[in-house]
Amino acid sequence: MEKEHNLSKNQKIIFDIIDKSGEPMKAYSILFDVQKKGIKAPLQVYRALDKLVEIGKIHKIESRNAFIACQNSSCQITKATAFSICESCENVSEISNSKLSKYLSNFSDDSGMKYSKYNLEFFGLCKKCKSK
Amino acid sequence: MEKEHNLSKNQKIIFDIIDKSGEPMKAYSILFDVQKKGIKAPLQVYRALDKLVEIGKIHKIESRNAFIACQNSSCQITKATAFSICESCENVSEISNSKLSKYLSNFSDDSGMKYSKYNLEFFGLCKKCKSK
DNA sequence: CTTGTAAATGTTATATTATTACATACTGTT
DNA sequence: AACAGTATGTAATAATATAACATTTACAAG
Incomplete structure (x- = not known):
């Protein structure tokens, strides 16, 4: 629940x-x-x-x-957000890709940081704007 | 060069x-x-x-x-940036992890977006702040 | 039911972050 | 010298966000 x-x-x-x-x-x-x-x-x-x-x-x-x-129905992932942003039309959508979120949630390095949250923004061109 | x-x-x-x-x-x-x-x-x-x-x-x-x-000597990666941010002391450092940057630079999904850039921010506690 | 406490609201003022508009000057080419 | 592109200077203002304080609501504990 x-x-x-x-x-x-x-x-x-x-x-x-x-x-x-x-x-x-x-x-x-x-x-x-x-x-x-x-x-x-x-x-x-x-x-x-x-x-x-x-x-x-x-x-x-x-x-x-x-x-x-939040576009992920149940919004359990305040702590793990990823978005794609079209730099031409400014359309934004939330990425829900379990491989990506797993990869990033498990990310760690030798810095000694204890990561508990991330926010990722991808930029580019959406389908429509690409073909213009 | x-x-x-x-x-x-x-x-x-x-x-x-x-x-x-x-x-x-x-x-x-x-x-x-x-x-x-x-x-x-x-x-x-x-x-x-x-x-x-x-x-x-x-x-x-x-x-x-x-x-x-930019902390990556040659600053070639304006288009692929990742940072770790301590939520307690606000220390920020740039992450240069080739696996991570490869993974994200190659990321694509079925949305039709052509990604050309990303920015990632990780939040957590740094070594020092963890042990307080 | 009333008392205590946390959360939410209302209101005014102000702080912080960022851009518009316009005039001028510098830099490096042809 | 003429041109084009980049950089500068200055004033005004727009856009984003918070501080401070007074009051009210929601709801659980006694």
């Missing part, structure tokens, strides 16, 4: 918007969209985003300062 | 500061440090940073909005 997270009001509103959009959203664009629902300040958005990231419902695309809903 | 990049005045000043520090530096902290050398405005810093990233002399640590000098 996976843990059920009961989202609070703001968290629900903000998750729904990101989830419906299906693409990475920036904090202030979210803010703009939720103002009609009474969320007026950046901090309200950032607090919800922080929590949603923490529980794995969304991920931050670091190179874009944007947030996308 | 690798290509020699002749850095301009500002690029040299800013690269030297980052290189000497040996750790990730933030843009505005660089700005503060170089003001005695006549670089007064954020844009002057960002322009040099952009160029230095482009030619691979420095890398951006995306999750930290900070810049670190």
